[in-house]
Amino acid sequence: MAEVGKHNTKSDCWVPCHSLSFAKQAEKHEQRCKRSPVQVLDVTSFLSEHPGGELAILTFAGKDATEEFNMIHPPDVIGKYAPDSVIGMVGSGAPAPAASGGLAEPLLAKSGHQGKDWSKSEKNRELRMKGEGKIGGWIGAILYMVLGFLKEVLFTIVPQKNVVFNGDRVGLTRSAMFLFVFIIIHAVGNLHVFLGPDDFNGYGYFYVRLYWTGFGMKANIVEEYILLAALLHVVVALKRTWDISMNYSVASGKLNLAFSGVTLLTFMMIHLYQFRFGDTHPYVLCPPPYLLNLKTLLALRLNLFWVDDPGCKEVAVRDIYRMEFEVFQSLGWVLFYLAAVIIFSTHMCLGWQKVVPAPALEIPKKYHGRAIHMGYIFTIFIALVYASFPFYCHIFSMSGGSLSGEPATP
Template structure:
């Protein structure tokens, strides 16, 4: 009777009758609830594991984990101000980090307290017999249960028409944006994929991403559990696990990684791949016309970005001459315009650089309006926002320095030679006396104003932020760098962005705090034009 009261069964249907009822008899409504409750997955330790949450990743059954709590947000999907897709991207996952970036701390308590199911808990170890009875993973393919485990942007699998694909490296290259793929990460996306893609698109462009077929999980007979409790779980730990740790002997040998060890070798290899990426893509940009496939294709961004990064690196290193005085600075600028006695170089380079910049701006704008929306978060639009600031800054900078005619600019006279440091002493008549636009004087004059210093520093910050995020995306999408070296290559990319940012940031400050106090003396130090 006590059990009947707990289960909510009345006296008209006792436990004995329930047990012996015919199979064809329709169960009572209460019995249906009991059976459904028994069939549902039970939460572990008064909560829900992330494995359980991961199973609820569809529009009709959508759970997410937020700050240690599990929420059923199925009914909230059509009401979400940011759109259904924003939630479905994290269906069956922990969305705490992204959620906390844009929501107040009490938003769940205020508006969705009824959606909270319970806390997130760790999965408890199952009995040995139960583990033995679990379905065995097939050896000739992948089950959808296995696919579901790979649902992050660093490990992304999808199922398409009976095939399992690892699309992790393709995420930043997808013309429709990363979010379109991440919505179906760890799921079967065949229906949605076939609606908008040709039948042979995977075979043509992503055949190397195919891991194998989708198969059903095959059940195996439960193995007999041993009653010998004396067997230690880690009996072979010292033989198998310890040597692989950092203190093990294998880490002190050169058999696998060479005498420098795995870390140094991986960074050296990554640096070689990183430099080769710049060399190869710059050569491709100059000597091939296939720099983009269509106006919204990402190759138009990548090629032009790498070419411009090479230029700004050379430009930043050249500006170091600013610290050593006018003749160093102007002689280097003159050399860039006259690297050989019979030719000029800077003009064609600047024309090509202008073409690369226009291509970069055009493709970036088209892609932003094609793949983003007003509901996109600031971090998704960050490259567009910083790029817009950088574009305005560059227009002003070019009007101040590059677009000023040599006749209208102040002239700097010095004796030039075609070897470093590209100038001779003023009394060395063996060197030709030449004149060039006095870029040093123009720069120092502008930066006498603190307002211009602030303007340039704001532009440098926009440049640094834009380059830092841009080079991260370029390296992540670049197929020429093996995946195992990408994290080390990212280190060099970020290091490059920080070094260039600091260099450009220092020039206006140096000019402002170390100005030319006597411009008459500055002009008198130059050789006189009469000597020409």
């Protein structure tokens, strides 16, 4: 370690760390040496390519970065992106085993052992990650960002192993992406408030029709999955904040995600209490015989969640349309909701900065800036959609439904 400590500058940077993927390979060495094996990385040439910036590495130049490294990176990151940086192990006096996780073991091959060759696809992938890929410009940035986003959302469903607690942020990233998709869908659904009580109450009743008896909860499977994703996101975020960010001051900005996240969690509990579990009047509606009114698509009409056919079967549903107007008649609740939208936008932008460079998304480095700015644009658009609901309900009066005799009043 004394020798490693000498290499602590930007022009000569060594970082010792004991990665999770390296641990299994070094198990025999640990038994021989009776000490924790630590591999040493020469990252001098890798500094400019590090997605997290040069400073994140230089902070640990010549120092053991094991804890911080394993909290931030997936186990196979060295093997995928910097296998040639491993130059040896502390106290061994011999080259270290190759970092696992990639498709090759170049260090073993260099020392005379037969290693696997890099496949053509892996070479192309490495070049793509450093460059722009086959499609350049904004189109390429959008394509790679959307593909990476959809892939991670899909991986929240299939195929996954049993629950494992570790120090990486894969669960945090994937749960955030799934929740972001839900937020978009929820925003689009809430736009039905502008179409009147039939559309908005029918939209709410659509989810009620998905109820099942799973886990003894009176909730539909979508709500239960969202709840699990939210719990995963909160638990992992709090754990990583405790393990990593608590060592920093508030002025450093490292705790901004945690503060905004806890604030949003408080808002969500209040929001659920008001709208999901709040008492309201019954509303008579004619839902489609199936979940959606597909006939309206052929007629170029938008009432997907209700029908106005003579003799349709009437059902009493929760009047969440009236509830929206009753709650947002209060200017205080309007301002409270808008403040939550602003906090959400801040939390989303801060998180998006961290998600885009993540290795799991496989977005080429030259696209990172564009992808981050596109995320900002999406966030602003969604924030404006959510901000429109309380303003509309506060300024305008309720309209009547298809089965009511005359327009309603707040």
